[in-house]
Amino acid sequence: MDRDERIARESVVAAARELDAQGLNRGTSGNVSMRFRDGLLITPSGLPTARMRPEDVVPLGLDGTHPADQKPSSEWRFHRDILASRPDCGAVVHAHPVYCTAFALCRKEIPAVHYMIAAFGGPNVRCAPYAPYGTAELSELALAALADRNVCLLANHGMIAAGASLDKAVWLAVELETLCHQYAVALQVGIPTVLSDHEIGSTVERFRGYGLNAANAGPERS
Structure with a gap:
């Protein structure tokens, strides 16, 4: 293992532990991947x-191969398929x-219901239909739900x-959980007002000029 791979x-x-620290995962639930070399x-x-x-x-190849003495996350398929099909993504x-x-x-x-939804790429966060965990079907459904988006929900399962x-x-995962929390509370208070596609579209464009890139996490809520 060379220095770059070690890092x-x-x-x-560190990312997996951060998800635990933020309360997004517990125990052995959830998984993390990042693009590395081929x-x-x-x-x-x-x-x-x-x-x-x-x-x-x-280490996992794009063909699904891995060392015989190691077992990747059961959800390796959608991690692999997202990174293989989305050159804009470096981690899942x-x-x-x-x-x-x-x-x-x-x-x-x-x-x-909040302008921060624009950080996810559009005017909604889709929920992919249900499929058993770890299957090619789930991966296909997740990819469809992620079209023009960088987050989605998975029916009866969780989020990506x-x-x-x-x-x-x-950062995106934390923001999505924050938005879902706010929306759940708002539904108890009354009927949340949904912003128009035009209003969200303009915010998406503003976010693109906000310095959203691989070097930082994202804009702060104002």
């Missing part, structure tokens, strides 16, 4: 984040946070965030 593996472990690095299957070491991170995180998952259990998309960097992907 990349440490970054994957393939990707992904968290292993069934290993609690607290016990994960850089040596445990699994999958998590089961409470509010995202609650809407996913109800199979509801998230409408434009894909970013130019690991920091950006984690």
Whole structure:
């Protein structure tokens, strides 16, 4: 393992631990990957984040191959397929946070009730139809839900965030859970007002000029 690979593996472990620290995952749930050389690095299957070491991170080829003595996350397919089909994405995180998952259990998309939805690429966050975890079908459904977006919900499952960097992907995941939390509370207060496609479209354009790139996480909420 050379220095660059060591640093990349440490970054994957750090991102997985950050998801736990932010309350987005617990135990062995969720997974993290990042583009690396001709393939990707992904968290292993069934290993609690607290016990994960850089040596445990699994190198995965775009053909799905990996070292015989290592087992990648069961969700490796959609990680691989997202990174293979989206050159704008350098990392993917999958998590089961409470509010995202609650809407996913109800199979509801998230409408434009807050301008921060523009950070996800458009006027809504789609919920992909249900398919069993780890399957090619789930990967295809997730890719469709992510078209022109960088986050989606997975019916009866959780969420996915894909970013130019690991920091950006984690930031997107936290922002999505925050928005879902706000929307859930607003639904208890009354009927949330949905912003128009025009209003969100202009915000999407403003975000594109806000310095959103691989070097930073994203704009702060104002």
